[in-house]
Amino acid sequence: MIEFRQVSKVFDDGEKKIEALKEINITVEKGDIFGVIGFSGAGKSTLIRTVNLLEYPTLGEVIVEGKDLAKMSEKDLREAKKNIGMIFQHFNLLNSKTVFDNVAMPLLLSKKKKKEIEERVYEILRFVGLEDKAKNYPNQLSGGQKQRVGIARALATNPSILLCDEATSALDPQTTKSILNLLKRINDEYKITILIITHEMEVIKEICNRVAVMEDGSVIESGNVFDIFARPRTETTRNFIRSVVRDEVPSSVYGLLKEDAYFSRIFKIDFFGLSSGQPIVSKTAKRFNVEINVLFGNITELQGIPFGNLIVEIIGNDDEIDRALQFIKNQKVEVKEVTKDGSQQRAHFKRIVGNAVHG
Amino acid sequence: MEVSKELILNALWETLYMVSISLFFGSIIGIFLGILLVVTRKGHIYENRFIFSIVNPIVNIFRSIPFIILLVAIIPFTRLIVGTSIGTTAAIVPLVLHIGPYISRLVENSLLEVDEGIIEAAKAMGATPLQIIFRFLMPEAFASLILSITTATIGLVGATAMAGAIGGGGLGDVAITYGYQRFSTITIFVTVVILVIVVQGVQSLGNILERKIRRV
Numbered sequence: 224m225i226e227f228r229q230v231s232k233v234f235d236d237g238e239k240k241i242e243a244l245k246e247i248n249i250t251v252e253k254g255d256i257f258g259v260i261g262f263s264g265a266g267k268s269t270l271i272r273t274v275n276l277l278e279y280p281t282l283g284e285v286i287v288e289g290k291d292l293a294k295m296s297e298k299d300l301r302e303a304k305k306n307i308g309m310i311f312q313h314f315n316l317l318n319s320k321t322v323f324d325n326v327a328m329p330l331l332l333s334k335k336k337k338k339e340i341e342e343r344v345y346e347i348l349r350f351v352g353l354e355d356k357a358k359n360y361p362n363q364l365s366g367g368q369k370q371r372v373g374i375a376r377a378l379a380t381n382p383s384i385l386l387c388d389e390a391t392s393a394l395d396p397q398t399t400k401s402i403l404n405l406l407k408r409i410n411d412e413y414k415i416t417i418l419i420i421t422h423e424m425e426v427i428k429e430i431c432n433r434v435a436v437m438e439d440g441s442v443i444e445s446g447n448v449f450d451i452f453a454r455p456r457t458e459t460t461r462n463f464i465r466s467v468v469r470d471e472v473p474s475s476v477y478g479l480l481k482e483d484a485y486f487s488r489i490f491k492i493d494f495f496g497l498s499s500g501q502p503i504v505s506k507t508a509k510r511f512n513v514e515i516n517v518l519f520g521n522i523t524e525l526q527g528i529p530f531g532n533l534i535v536e537i538i539g540n541d542d543e544i545d546r547a548l549q550f551i552k553n554q555k556v557e558v559k560e561v562t563k564d565g566s567q568q569r570a571h572f573k574r575i576v577g578n579a580v581h582g
Numbered sequence: 583m584e585v586s587k588e589l590i591l592n593a594l595w596e597t598l599y600m601v602s603i604s605l606f607f608g609s610i611i612g613i614f615l616g617i618l619l620v621v622t623r624k625g626h627i628y629e630n631r632f633i634f635s636i637v638n639p640i641v642n643i644f645r646s647i648p649f650i651i652l653l654v655a656i657i658p659f660t661r662l663i664v665g666t667s668i669g670t671t672a673a674i675v676p677l678v679l680h681i682g683p684y685i686s687r688l689v690e691n692s693l694l695e696v697d698e699g700i701i702e703a704a705k706a707m708g709a710t711p712l713q714i715i716f717r718f719l720m721p722e723a724f725a726s727l728i729l730s731i732t733t734a735t736i737g738l739v740g741a742t743a744m745a746g747a748i749g750g751g752g753l754g755d756v757a758i759t760y761g762y763q764r765f766s767t768i769t770i771f772v773t774v775v776i777l778v779i780v781v782q783g784v785q786s787l788g789n790i791l792e793r794k795i796r797r798v
Contacts, residue, residue: 277702277705277706301708304707305707309706313699314699315699315702316703317718317721317722319722328707329707331717332709332710332713332717360797376707386706
């Protein structure tokens with residue numbers, strides 16, 4: 224468990240003061256995969272560094288497993304750090320050492336026995352799938368493999384916390400996926416609490432159960448990932464969510480509006496939670512005298528729960544469409560009509576006039 | 583005038599003797615001071631303004647004194663250390679004081695080239711400052727250090743030519759006393775050729791070692 228209590232950090236180079244962190248209060252529970260997202264300069268790098276005291280907080284305290292590391296002696300602190308693994312954006316491996324020696328390093332520093340080190344290193348290399356690369360040097364590996372070495376090194380001392388500093392930001396999407404899967408496995412199998420900082424919403428979406436959004440040194444929103452995705456309160460968060468779940472109406476749909484016939488209207492249905500499990504579209508089509516075309520859809524899964532939106536065209540006479548619409552609304556999903564000017568609901572007469580003009 | 587084979591071989595031996603002994607002691611001093619210059623600087627693992635602001639100017643002072651002047655200026659000190667102020671062994675003292683600070687700057691550069699991320703990773707692992715220096719910084723900078731020492735060695739070969747001023751002997755001394763002062767062009771030619779070969783040899787050896795360590 225990691226608890227940030229009123230954590231502030233000011234960088235003062237004598238000339239100007241930069242407030243990197245402003246009274247941060249968040250709690251990472253045991254077993255969490257906790258994501259901190261923000262643009263560069265938001266302070267998230269500084270935040271993660273206060274956990275293992277690569278940066279000391281100016282004010283406030285960071286409690287790791289019940290202890291305030293900042294109050295420890297140098298020696299105790301070094302011991303405590305062995306319980307906190309860390310991986311980096313640029314891997315930070317020793318290029319002069321083999322994969323084996325890199326992973327063995329933290330054990331060597333703890334003055335473990337040679338045989339014990341060898342067993343542990345191979346065990347952990349097997350886990351990350353790099354057993355056959357033990358004798359290779361980092362510059363002979365791909366980015367993804369280097370990060371696996373970084374992960375193996377971080378896990379060598381059996382920590383209960385893993386800090387990930389932009390661990391996938393230097394990797395391509397395919398490799399990012401595989402590293403994220405590995406992190407998830409670490410969380411599942413070793414029950415290691417993971418704190419991830421990232422600027423990629425994809426990372427949050429894929430593996431985190433809880434998230435904090437940072438901007439200008441403050442946490443502007445935090446909570447369960449699903450809740451944040453479903454009900455973002457700030458524009459920054461909304462923008463991050465848009466980067467993984469498209470919620471704008473594609474221009475091709477607007478194209479369809481123009482040449483639309485009389486008895487058809489287009490709606491956007493937002494799903495989150497269980498409601499999307501229900502076959503709303505087919506139920507509506509069966510129950511009312513309307514036809515429903517799915518024009519566009521973007522549904523993804525967050526922690527096993529479907530989340531996203533569908534853009535549908537409902538064809539039928541006005542009354543039937545209204546009744547169908549009411550039915551859909553009763554299913555506790557959000558429905559918005561898609562209009563050219565973006566207004567909520569087209570007035571009927573406008574539609575008729577408009578269609579009449581368009582012929 | 584014929585070039586005496588014996589004379590040349592003896593001078594070559596004197597040069598190699600002066601270079602190797604002063605390189606050995608110069609490297610010890612240089613590496614120590616180089617590490618000190620890096621780790622005591624602002625924001626580094628042993629940040630210490632006091633030590634840095636003493637070592638830094640001392641290195642600069644020794645680096646700015648021309649060797650020929652250093653050679654004679656420290657004669658009392660030389661006598662204190664090796665008991666004499668003339669001869670090949672006496673030349674080693676000023677050579678060490680000349681090359682040590684030079685090596686310290688080269689070492690400083692090599693160590694500063696090491697990615698800061700490496701130090702960060704080391705700190706995150708709970709490494710002690712000494713472990714950071716000897717298990718992270720030095721191994722990572724090793725290839726670059728080899729090139730630095732190579733450069734220093736060649737600098738030493740050049741400096742030994744002046745050792746003749748205090749009776750240090752060596753190839754440079756032969757070139758001056760026999761070649762220049764007695765107008766023996768062939769002696770100058772032979773000594774210069776040998777010096778070129780020595781320098782080439784040292785540089786090639788350094789490059790081979792460096793490549794081996796970097797594995798390219």
